Structures are given as structure tokens and as C-alpha cells.
Amino acid sequence: APGGxxxxxxxxxxxxxxSSMVSNLTFGKKEYENVQKDVKELAVKAQSLKDEFLRDVDLDTMAFNKLMEAYRLPKKTEEQKEKRAQAVEKALKEATLVPFGVLEKSIEALDMAREIALKGNKNSLSDAGVAGLTAQAAAEGAYYNIKINLPNLQDNEFKSKIKKQAASLKKKAVKLGDELRGIIEKELK
Known part of the structure; x- marks a missing residue:
């Protein structure tokens, strides 16, 4: 089963x-002539972003498995303890960087959902709203996965940098999500 x-x-x-679907449902429609170039580009960008996220599904699983392998390394001798500590640190960093990338991409997904909510086919406005909600869930979920790994990291410089950047990205995701929710709810009255 997939983890968080x-x-x-x-x-x-x-x-x-x-976001790609709403773009495609907008493309070629007369009443949206003035945004055809934008929605065509958005559809392509959204498909590419979808593929990146799908790669991250597997990368996260692999990072988790590497971390579990590192925790299972023997720790009877001092040499084994040192080797295990290094392996755990390396695996923890990887298990932190994968969700950090997801968090970054979630900002892109939120931007796309916002753009398509403003420019896209109004009959698909609820789909644009759900695109925003799932992007926000991606951002928050990634943030939780970053936060759970930070206390166990030994590299304080790495930890501090990631913690600060992740908090900033999460704040941005919340702001974008709130903006998008406002757009959707205003239009759906």
C-alpha cells in the first residue's frame, strides 16, 4: 500500500x-477564443507535471524502502554503528528531498488550477476546484512527510535550510489554495 x-x-x-482535462474541454470552444493559446500550453504543461508526480510516487516508495534497509543494518560493533548511521542519514535526506520536490511541484499545480479556474470552460469549474483541492492535499501531505524526517537528521545545516524553505512553500500553498477556493465559491454561488 502506498504511504503518505x-x-x-x-x-x-x-x-x-x-487541470489538463479542463484545458482540453476549453480548447477549440468559440466562447473561449481569447484564451486558446493559454489553455493549449496549460494542457501540455499539466500533462508533463502529472508525469513528474507519478515518478515521485515510485521515488517516495524507493526512498522509504532505502530508509528501512538502513535502519535494519547491524549495529553491534562501532564500525557497524558508524556505517549504519551514515546510511540512515543518507536515506533520511533522500526521504526528505522527494516530498520536498512534491511540495515544490504542488505550487505549480495550484498555479495551474487557479489559471484554468479563471480561463477555463465554466462548465468544468468544479473540476478546476477539485484540481486545487488535490494540489493542496499534495502540498500538505508532502509537508508532513518532510517534517517527520527532520528531527532524525544529524546535518543541522541541511535540516535548517529544508525546514525554512518547506515552511515558506507550505505558506504559499495555503495562500494559493485559499485564493482558488475564493474564485470557485464566488463563481458557483
């Missing part, structure tokens, strides 16, 4: 897929 990190990435893929 893989599920967060999958939410991102769902978001990008929905």
Missing part, C-alpha cells in the same frame, strides 16, 4: 490531470 508521501504525489498527479 506516495499518496501526496498521487494527489499532485490527480490535480495536474484535472
Amino acid at each position: 508521501g506516495s499518496t501526496a504525489a498521487l494527489c499532485g498527479a490527480l490535480s495536474a490531470s484535472l
Whole structure:
């Protein structure tokens, strides 16, 4: 079963897929002539982003498995303890960087959902809204997975940098999500 990190990435893929779908439902429609170039580009970008998120589903699982392998290394001798500590640190960094990438991409997904909510086919506005909700779930889920790994890291410089950047990205995701929710709810009255 997928863990939280893989599920967060999958939410991102769902978001990008929905933004692409709304773009495609807008493309070629007379009443949206003035945004044809934008929605065509958005559809392509969203498909590419979806593919990146789907790769992250597997990358997160692999990172988790490497971390579990590192924790299972023997620790009877001092040499084994040192080797294990290095392996755990390396695996923890990887298990932190994968969701960090998902968090970054979630901002892109939120931007796309917002753009398609403003420019896309109004009959698909609820789909644009769900694209935003799933992007926000991806961002929050990725953030949780970053946060759970930080206390166990020994590299304080890495830890501090990631913690600060992740908090900033999460704040941005919440702001974008709130903006998008406002757009959707205003239009759906």
C-alpha cells in the first residue's frame, strides 16, 4: 500500500490531470477564443507535471524502502554503528528531498488550477476546484512527510535550510489554495 508521501504525489498527479482535462474541454470552444493559446500550453504543461508526480510516487516508495534497509543494518560493533548511521542519514535526506520536490511541484499545480479556474470552460469549474483541492492535499501531505524526517537528521545545516524553505512553500500553498477556493465559491454561488 502506498504511504503518505506516495499518496501526496498521487494527489499532485490527480490535480495536474484535472487541470489538463479542463484545458482540453476549453480548447477549440468559440466562447473561449481569447484564451486558446493559454489553455493549449496549460494542457501540455499539466500533462508533463502529472508525469513528474507519478515518478515521485515510485521515488517516495524507493526512498522509504532505502530508509528501512538502513535502519535494519547491524549495529553491534562501532564500525557497524558508524556505517549504519551514515546510511540512515543518507536515506533520511533522500526521504526528505522527494516530498520536498512534491511540495515544490504542488505550487505549480495550484498555479495551474487557479489559471484554468479563471480561463477555463465554466462548465468544468468544479473540476478546476477539485484540481486545487488535490494540489493542496499534495502540498500538505508532502509537508508532513518532510517534517517527520527532520528531527532524525544529524546535518543541522541541511535540516535548517529544508525546514525554512518547506515552511515558506507550505505558506504559499495555503495562500494559493485559499485564493482558488475564493474564485470557485464566488463563481458557483
